[in-house]
Each structure stands twice: as C-alpha cells, then as structure tokens.
Amino acid sequence: xxxxxxxxEPRGLASTRVTLLVPLLSVFSALVVGALFLALTGNNPWxxxxxxxxxAFGSSRSVSETLVSATPLILTGVAAAIAFKMLVWxxxxxxxxxxxxxxxxGAGIALxxxxxxxxxxxxxxxxxxxxxxxxxxxxxxPRVLLGTNEIITTLMLNFIALNLMNYLVLGSFSPWRDPNAxxxxxxxxxxxxxxxxxFFHRLDWGIFIAVAVAIVAWFLVGKTRWGFEVRVVGDSxxxxxxxxxxxxxxxxxxxxxxxxxxxxAGALLVAGVLGKMDPRSLDLGLGFTGIIVAALARLxxxxxxxxxxxxxxxxxxxxxxxxxxxxxxxxxxxxxxxxIFAVAGEFFxxxxxxxxxxxxxxxxxxxxxx
Amino acid sequence: MNxxxxxxxxxxxxxxxxxxxxxxxxxxxxxxxxxxxxGVQGMMLVGAVTGFWATFRTGNLLLGVVxxxxxxxxxxxxxxxxxxxxxVSQIVxxxxxxxxxxxxxxxxxxxxxxxxxxxxxxxxxxxxxxxGIANWPIVGPLIFGHDTxxxxxxxxxxxxxxxxxxTKAGLTLRAVGEDPASADAAGxxxxxxxxxxxxxxxxxxxxxxxxxxxxxxxxxQDDPIGAAGWIAIALVILASWRPWRALFAAYLFGAAGxxxxxxxxxxxxxxxxxxxxxxxxxxxxxxxxxxxxxxxxLLGAPAALGIPYSREQR
Numbered sequence: 001x002x003x004x005x006x007x008x009e010p011r012g013l014a015s016t017r018v019t020l021l022v023p024l025l026s027v028f029s030a031l032v033v034g035a036l037f038l039a040l041t042g043n044n045p046w047x048x049x050x051x052x053x054x055x056a057f058g059s060s061r062s063v064s065e066t067l068v069s070a071t072p073l074i075l076t077g078v079a080a081a082i083a084f085k086m087l088v089w090x091x092x093x094x095x096x097x098x099x100x101x102x103x104x105x106g107a108g109i110a111l112x113x114x115x116x117x118x119x120x121x122x123x124x125x126x127x128x129x130x131x132x133x134x135x136x137x138x139x140x141x142p143r144v145l146l147g148t149n150e151i152i153t154t155l156m157l158n159f160i161a162l163n164l165m166n167y168l169v170l171g172s173f174s175p176w177r178d179p180n181a182x183x184x185x186x187x188x189x190x191x192x193x194x195x196x197x198x199f200f201h202r203l204d205w206g207i208f209i210a211v212a213v214a215i216v217a218w219f220l221v222g223k224t225r226w227g228f229e230v231r232v233v234g235d236s237x238x239x240x241x242x243x244x245x246x247x248x249x250x251x252x253x254x255x256x257x258x259x260x261x262x263x264x265a266g267a268l269l270v271a272g273v274l275g276k277m278d279p280r281s282l283d284l285g286l287g288f289t290g291i292i293v294a295a296l297a298r299l300x301x302x303x304x305x306x307x308x309x310x311x312x313x314x315x316x317x318x319x320x321x322x323x324x325x326x327x328x329x330x331x332x333x334x335x336x337x338x339x340i341f342a343v344a345g346e347f348f349x350x351x352x353x354x355x356x357x358x359x360x361x362x363x364x365x366x367x368x369x370x
Numbered sequence: 371m372n373x374x375x376x377x378x379x380x381x382x383x384x385x386x387x388x389x390x391x392x393x394x395x396x397x398x399x400x401x402x403x404x405x406x407x408x409g410v411q412g413m414m415l416v417g418a419v420t421g422f423w424a425t426f427r428t429g430n431l432l433l434g435v436v437x438x439x440x441x442x443x444x445x446x447x448x449x450x451x452x453x454x455x456x457x458v459s460q461i462v463x464x465x466x467x468x469x470x471x472x473x474x475x476x477x478x479x480x481x482x483x484x485x486x487x488x489x490x491x492x493x494x495x496x497x498x499x500x501x502g503i504a505n506w507p508i509v510g511p512l513i514f515g516h517d518t519x520x521x522x523x524x525x526x527x528x529x530x531x532x533x534x535x536x537t538k539a540g541l542t543l544r545a546v547g548e549d550p551a552s553a554d555a556a557g558x559x560x561x562x563x564x565x566x567x568x569x570x571x572x573x574x575x576x577x578x579x580x581x582x583x584x585x586x587x588x589x590x591q592d593d594p595i596g597a598a599g600w601i602a603i604a605l606v607i608l609a610s611w612r613p614w615r616a617l618f619a620a621y622l623f624g625a626a627g628x629x630x631x632x633x634x635x636x637x638x639x640x641x642x643x644x645x646x647x648x649x650x651x652x653x654x655x656x657x658x659x660x661x662x663x664x665x666x667x668l669l670g671a672p673a674a675l676g677i678p679y680s681r682e683q684r
Binding site: 037041042043084089091138142146148149151152153155156157158159160163164166167170171172285288289291292295326327329330331332333334335336337339340342343344346347 | 658
C-alpha cells in the first residue's frame, strides 16, 4: 500500500526489538510534545521533568507513594489488557473500580468491629472483586445474550457508579457515610481488621496482591488452554467457532474477570490507603488511566506492572508541580499524549514503512494487481 | 405565565442542552462517516478553553467561537489520522483524545499570567432580543428569548438534516459509513470524506465546549463541562443518528439537569445524584432495547461504524 510517498507493508510477526522500541518511543514522543507545550507557556521543560522525577523517586517516601499510586493502576491495567486482548471493549474500569470500593467498604462496615482480621480482610478484598464483576455483568450479559455493543454500556455505567458513590456519602445518610463527620460528609471508616498492613511508609500489602494478579493473568492468558482459546477468539471469532470454542462463554468469563480486577483495585484502595469509601479520593480517572497502562504494555499483563509504576509515578508527581507554579494537569496531558502515541505506534508494530518500494519485483506486481 | 415552573424549566433545558446539541450533532456526522470518536469530552474542553482564551485576549466573541471550532477540528484530526490513515483502534484512540484534551484544557487554563482559571469572560453571549416578542407568553422566552448560539444550533441542525438526507454529498457520506468498499468502487474518495466529516464533528464539539465558557457559565474553571462530552456519545444512540432527534434528546437531557432545581421549587426532594444518573440509565436501556443484534441496523447505525477501511482488504 502507498500513503503519499511512503510504502507500507504488513510486518507479519514483529521482532521483540520493535515491540519494545515503539512503546519507549511513545513515551519519549509524549515527553517531547509536553516539553513543547511547557516551553510555549514559558516554563522550562527540563526543570519540570526533573522536578517530576524527584517527586516520584527522589526519596524513600516518594518511592513508596509512587508504588501506592501504581497499585490500582496495575489492576485497572490488567482489567483492560485481558478484555482488549479478546476485543471485549470494557472501558468501564472506572465504574467497576468504584463499585468495588462500594462493595468493599460495605462489607467492612457490615462486618463491624468485632470481626477478626482473618475473616474481615479477605471479605473486604473479595467483596470488591465481586462488586466489580457484578457491575461488569450489566454490560456482559446483554453483550453475550443479545449482542449489545459493550462500549457504550460500560462507558455509561462509569457515570452511574460515580453518582451512586456520591449519593451514598455526599447525598444521603447511608451506612457508607460517617455519622461522626459533622463538618463535611465523609465515608465511614472500615474496621481496622479489614485494613491491609502497611510496611514501607504508606505502602501496604495491596501492591503484592496487584502484582500477583498481574502474574496470574499473564499465566492464564499466555500459558493455559483457556488463555489460548481467549486469544483465538480475539484474533477471529469465526476461527474460534470452527475450532469448537464456545465464544459467548469465553467473552463472559473474560468480561467478568476484567471487572473483578478493576473492582479489586477499588477494594485495595478502601482496605489500604483510604480506609473508607471517600468520593473525593476515588474520582481520579484510575479506570481510564488503566487503559493507558494496558495499551502501553501492549496488553501483556506482566508488562502492565512496570508501566503501572510509570503511570503511578506520573500521577504522584502532579501535585508537586504546583510548588513550581506548573499546573498538575501537565500529568494528564502527558498521559493522554502517551496513549495517543502508543495507539498510533501499534501501526508501526504491525507495518513496515519504507520510503522506497519493496525491492522484490514480484511484490510490485502484486501491488499493481491489488 | 413566563415565571411558571414549566417555562423556567423548559428555558433552562434549552440552555443546558445547547452545548450537547452541538457535540451530539458533531458525533452524528462523524459516525455517519463510519468513524467512532470517543474523544468528544476532550474536544469540547479544548474548545471551551481556547474559545474562552481568544475572547479573553481580544474581547471578540466571534473570534472565540472560531478559535474553539478550529481547536476542536485540530484535535479531531489526530483521531482521524490514527483511525483512518493508520487504522489503529478507534476506541483507544478516542479515549486517548478525551484524556489528552482534558489535560490540555486544564493545563491551558492554569498557565500564563494571569491564569484563566477563576476569570469571568470579557464578553458573553446575551439573549438576542429583549422586550417585545421575547415577553410574549410561553413562546416569548422559549422561542425568542435565546442567545445567538442557540439559533445557530437550530440552523446547524436543520442544515445537517437536509445535508444528510437530501443532498448528494449527504448520500455519499452515508454510503461511506454504510459500505465504504462500494462507495470506493463508485469513485468516492473514502479517506477524504471521512477526514472532512471527522473534522467537522470536531469543530462542532469545540463549538459546544465554547458555549459553556462563553454563554452558559461565562468564566473559566477546571473541568467546566461536567460529563457533557460523554453524554453526547450516548445521545447519538438515543437520537438514532438523526439531527432533529439529537436536538430534542439534548433538551430532554438539559431538562434532566434542571429537574433537581425544579423539584425543589415544587417542594419535592429528589437527590441530585440519583437524578444525574437518569440520562446514563436511559442510554443503557436504549442501547439494550433498541440496538441489540440486528435492530441496530434498522435504527440507523452506520454499518461500517468503527471499522477501518483498507482498499487491500475489501
């Protein structure tokens, strides 16, 4: 194919070098674009970027905060990665995370103070995963039974979950609202027995759960028969059907697991740093950032871990920018730019672009025939 | 009579609905070309901030509107390039645009001295007519009491509807969205048609954003448009890809946004958060009931929506 003066040909299987280089170049290009905008608005990009690195990794406390920020992103990243792998466009990670937080806080509050940690902690964490999966099922069931496009339904469910969370704490006197908060409505703290222990400043065991989920997801998708079938469905639903794979059941299971992973992210926030369902701390776009993580990790659950840490570092560096009079929105802008370049980069992983036509004469003949 | 709850609610609904009319219309035109652009929120926000900035600097409202439309079109060109030329995932590309646009808008709003954030607009769109027919009962405020951009939105809806269903160019556009291979065979430049309409869609989203910052709440704050861009995507389905239906769907939405206040004046207390859910619930129900399986085609969903076109793979 020709695009202007460029000749484009499919690459077939891309080399490891290319698949690593393209995401790295995406990040680099986004930083260049960011530097351009910073320079245009009278900031020194170098100062801004060094400040960001310092805020994200400069001290043991900032490393801890970066990993705290990374924990939910690894999980929403895994959620997007496994779904997108199968062409299940679950863009409802946001809502599933919030629903996970609602369920987790609800479980903690329902169990109350007397429950031992051995019961309370797993209950809180698992309730979050169940909440996320249930919320995903609202889109998954119509998709599987009726063929309803899940893009819009998952997207809309994000805003329903957001309003539900706000209603439970800010708009009503539900059990989720702290009855002792007289000044301003707040989430009711869950019992201490439901909280994840901290071990490195504010970093808690949640990071291990997140990494473990990423490893399990990688194993499931890459190393099991189930995962193989999922990948076949992702490549071609027709091929899968001919191979005797029950496609609807595969879609259902992937969809629900994706929702559970995002729900788990919400649960780990409630059981970890937040200790309650706090609307002001949960409305951060973690589900959407998970899509960036998954895309940059090229839907590989293991790669989601380092990319999640990178995005966590970016998120963590935002507030520090305000101290040098640079808007924290710089971070969102950079993340969006990274995703733009990462998704465009998929083209260069799938295709080889040359200035001259391919050297082999037969290829030219085929092109003319096409 | 013009102080009645009905008139006040309907008037507010038109105001709140207008930015969504522009954005929904833009997305309808985009999707009619077979391209799904989920980046409406980003394009609206960038339109809102650049339009505000241009008016803030020059005191010229028209310039603000033009700049907002150009900014929206420029942002949508990124999506057009990714989805039409590079043929990568439209879904992820659109979300990238939404995130980038949100970040960019808040970035622009908080840089420079003085920063735009917290500033009122230097000029604002005011009602075109005051007194006279604008005071007539009911039709006065509802028909004659609006600012210029509301009338522009009605005009754009009428033009878009005529263009889509009664012109050759509109037929070509729909052909490109339905069956690009046949359109291509008939001599239509699919790529060009798609680029143009994606960018027109972006311009309309930018205009919708500017309505927030120059007319509805003439000032700049972080994230001033709520979830309007996402709502517009839902309304395309509720409007079944038709401009006139988009107008009324957007006003219905505007009314829902106003309902909270209306209920208060009637002495009924309905939690704002639960009311805010209604549009999204409606969109999901409509999605499931109206568009599942083959029914989506009957409703008017372009057959090639979201599918990149490659001449070699036809």
